[in-house]
Amino acid sequence: MxxxxxxxxxxxxxxxxxxxxxxxxxxxxxxxxxxxxxxxxxxxxxxxxxxxxxxxxxxxxxxxxxxxxxxxxxxxxxxxxxxxxxxxxxxxxxxxxxxxxxxxxxxxxxxxxxxxxxxxxxxxxxxxxxxxxxxxxxxxxxxxxxxxxxxxxxxxxxFSGTTTHLVEVVADEPESALLDRLAEVQDRFDVSVGSYPGESVRLTVESTDEEIAEAAAAWLREHVETA
The missing domain is CATH 3.40.980.10 (MoaB/Mog-like domain)
Structure with missing residues (x-):
């Protein structure tokens, strides 16, 4: 909707x-x-x-x-x-x-x-x-x-629709340095990715499948420097 x-x-x-x-x-x-x-x-x-x-x-x-x-x-x-x-x-x-x-x-x-x-x-x-x-x-x-x-x-x-699951990962790297990992996680998993810079970079992965969202977030935590 x-x-x-x-x-x-x-x-x-x-x-x-x-x-x-x-x-x-x-x-x-x-x-x-x-x-x-x-x-x-x-x-x-x-x-x-x-x-x-x-x-x-x-x-x-x-x-x-x-x-x-x-x-x-x-x-x-x-x-x-x-x-x-x-x-x-x-x-x-x-x-x-x-x-x-x-x-x-x-x-x-x-x-x-x-x-x-x-x-x-x-x-x-x-x-x-x-x-x-x-x-x-x-x-x-x-x-x-x-x-x-x-x-x-x-x-x-x-009001209704398909519920999505969002998981957050906080990265302690410049956003520009994360581009390769952000592209790769989307290639590996059926997720949408958001990137929100500040003192650190807040990354979000979102999917209609909770297991996929969690798996993508786990992959990111392994491949980025976390805050």
Missing amino acids: NVAVVTVGDELLAGRTTDTNATWLCERLADRGATVERVTTVPDRIAAIARVVNEYRAEYDAVIVTGGLGPTHDDVTMAGIAAALGRSLEEHEEALAWLEEDGYSRAELTEGTAALPEGARALHNDVGVAPGATLEGVYVLPGVPTEMRAMFESIKSE
Whole structure:
């Protein structure tokens, strides 16, 4: 399952807020065997959200969008999703019923709190107020990390794929000196190899077969200087 992640927020683009949502989602999706092929941040503008979501939903099995939910002036994500899907925004009766069960009367809720694209399935916000939504392979989650994580947990079963096994080896050699060993381990084993330099070089070997991944890592440990 190929997935794109879109995070929404002017504050992300200005560097005022760190985008932890994308990293967390990528980790959880990888754990489930789904492949994230695109992570994009867009501003709080309906046209920008609609353009990116419309492009990605044609390319990927699912698009997860986080941020910009609620009734305030800069919460325009639902409108952007509706525009991308050619739907109108409507008050969602099921979402309103959930909120009432949580102790919110309709009179207390700001207008637009439960406005979702027509035909969407509402996603209940167990630790917040504004509901999420899913429709046509697009999943819309809150931007508040605690709310986003709780909501994703409620839908994680809808994301799947072939689980891969990753093993790490730390090498105490310059990355440029490792090129021959990196090429050879890929010739010997059916693995993907990553190389990430820093104070030392972190090497990763990844395979859908755990035994092959472990064997490739063992071969590397024998053939590189380890930290």
